[in-house]
Each structure stands twice: as C-alpha cells, then as structure tokens.
Amino acid sequence: MTAKTSLGIGPEEMASRSALGIDTEELASCVSCGLCLPHCPTFRVTGEEWASPRGRISAMRQVQDHGMAVDESFLASMDSCVQCRGCEPACPSGVPFGSMMEATQAELARRRRVDWRRWGFRVLGHRWLLNQLSRSLAVVQRLRLVPSKRLGLPKIPLVQERLRATGNDVWLFTGCVMDAWQRSTHASAKRVVEAAGAGVALPGPGAACCGALSLHAGLEDHAHALAARTMKALEGSVPILVDSAGCGAVLKEYGKHLGTPEAVAFSERVMDVHEWLAAQADQLPSVGERGQDVTVAIHDPCHLRHVQRAHQSVADVLSRYATVVTLDDEGLCCGAGGAYAAMQPELAASIRDRKLEAINRSGADIVASANPGCTIHLANAGVDVRHPLEIVDEAIDYDG
C-alpha cells in the first residue's frame, strides 16, 4: 500500500493532477536573476533555494509546465512561504508572486481531503460566535488551562469596550479577530480619526471578516463569499479606513480578486487609516505633555509596505507625536504572516529573531506596528509593541 501525502490523497492521484492554474505569462515572467533572494525572510533564515521566491517559482513551473508530481517537497516549499510579498518590490521583472502563490494555494486547498482551516476560518465570518468563543478562551487563559505563548495567542480581554458610531464621514472597518481580541486598538483609531474632524460609521456583522486568512489558505470560495458580504455592509461612497494592514491589503485587492466593477469601485475607497490621517495633517490635534518623550521604532507590516506600499504614512502621522526611528533591516518580515506563526512556529520564530536583533540595535523604547498579527507575534517574544494609533491616542492633547 502506498503512503498518503499530507494532502490526504495518494501519490498517483496527486501526480494525475498537475496543473496549478497559474497564469502562464505570470509564471514565465521570472528570469531567475535572484535579486529577490535577500528580501525573502525564509531564504534569509534557511539559505535554501527551495525556501526562496526563485526556488518556489521554479517548483511551480515544474508542476504546471512539466507535469512534476505535487509531492512533500513541493508542499514544504509552498507552505513555508510567509506570503509577505517582500519579493515583489525587489523584482525588476515585476513578477506578481502573490497572485501566483494564491493560485497555487487555491489548487492545493481543492486537493486537500481534510483541512481544519476550511472549518476553523468559517467562524471568522460570524461575529457573535467568534466573540463567544473568544470570551471562553479568555476565561480558559485566566485559569491557565491553555499554553497561550506556545500557541502564539495574546491575552484576550474578558470584557470588550463598546464602540459607538459618531457620524457618516468615513467607515472604520473592524474585522474579525482584531475586533474580538484587540478592540481597544479600534477605539484608539476611532478617537484619533474623530479628533481629525470626521464622524465615524461602524459596519454591522455583514463585514465580520475581510477574508484574508481564507485567501492565504487557498480557500477562494470562502474568501469571495466574505468579500461579497463585506462590500454589501460597507455601502455608499465614503472612504473605508482600515487599521489592520493585512485586512487593508486584501480589501484593496477585492477588485483584482472578484473582477467586477463594484469590487473595483469598492477597493478604490479603501485607505489604510494612516494614509487618511496623513492627508488630514492640518486637522490633527496637537501633542500633549506625554508625547515626544518616547522613542518609537516602526516595524512596517509587510502588507502595508510591500502590498499597499503605504508605510510612509505611519511615520508621517506618528512623528508628530513621538520621536521615530526606523529599523535597519530594510523592512524584512517579522514572521507573523496571518496564521503562519501557528502553522510554521519554528520558521516564524527564526524569522522573528532577526527582527528582534534589528529592534535591539534601534535603541527604541517601544515598537509600533500597524498590523495585529505582527503585534501579537512580537509581543509573544517580550517586545513592548503597540499599534501606532494607540501611541498617538495616548500622546494627543484632547483638551488643548
């Protein structure tokens, strides 16, 4: 009897299904120059070609163009990718690695007989259920019945602040896990946006999840269903502000993923909240006594720097309220990568070690990161890390 692969099907069946569904031109656009290698976190920590963008593209070609079987080494190469897209801006040929990896993951997800993520991620689209489960998890954490650090979990609050809408000038996208586990960050972002003069609308349960985690896991149908619900819940024409870089990146790419005029128009309304605040610089309130004393190192989330390419706006806003220093690691990933830290804990920790060295070299008091996954991952290594707008919220002189 032949052993089954980790997809749950035998090698013969695996070999009989070779096409990955990647756009042929996209796949051919890599010229194997290797200029992306130093920007790839998994190549930096392993030194292995199979863990580099070039090696992954070569493996995709072998499967798609030359009928190579999807075997364990192929799966290891694909599943070890953080999907940080650090290779994209580094590539002189403009290879769209992210969409090639998404197509590959979608095909692998179709072949998987059993995938806990297919069921686990469904919870994310149901706000009430996610909040109930999060409350239960918070209790279990207090009883020390769950190894939170080993599982990469933050300390989940027992009670959540209630957010109230204050107008209709902008939407604030609140999402799933961040709303259930880190709602105080939304509260800070909301106060800062309001201090800049805008009334904030909050979406109902229809916009419970942007679909980012499902998309990265290759669960395209689920991601597209969540996208359709989110678009319906955030109707109108006002800007949609996002304080999670990972969610913002996906919301900005709905147009690309769904290919409809409605999705394109929706994506054009999406802004990272720092982009919007930087454009309202004249309206931003002044700094209170507690600002400027603190030195903050900015860790750019990959989905803000490499995908949205909007990371400068964080420094533009934060530098009005604190002394800002930049890390000297050219924006390398921290290893969080959505669910990556849970799926690939050893690689995620090795990648994070490089980030910790850069943070130590910076001499900063605290670290700012505009993505919930990064803050959780870095905090689990003992870093004092906060969302930039939590720092701004604390530094603002609201009475001044």
Ligand code: SF4
């Ligand atoms: S992805 Fe781009 S940078 Fe990397 S090897 Fe291919 S062409 Fe060169």
Ligand code: SF4
């Ligand atoms: S997406 Fe990130 S981890 Fe994956 S190949 Fe590109 S740089 Fe490497």
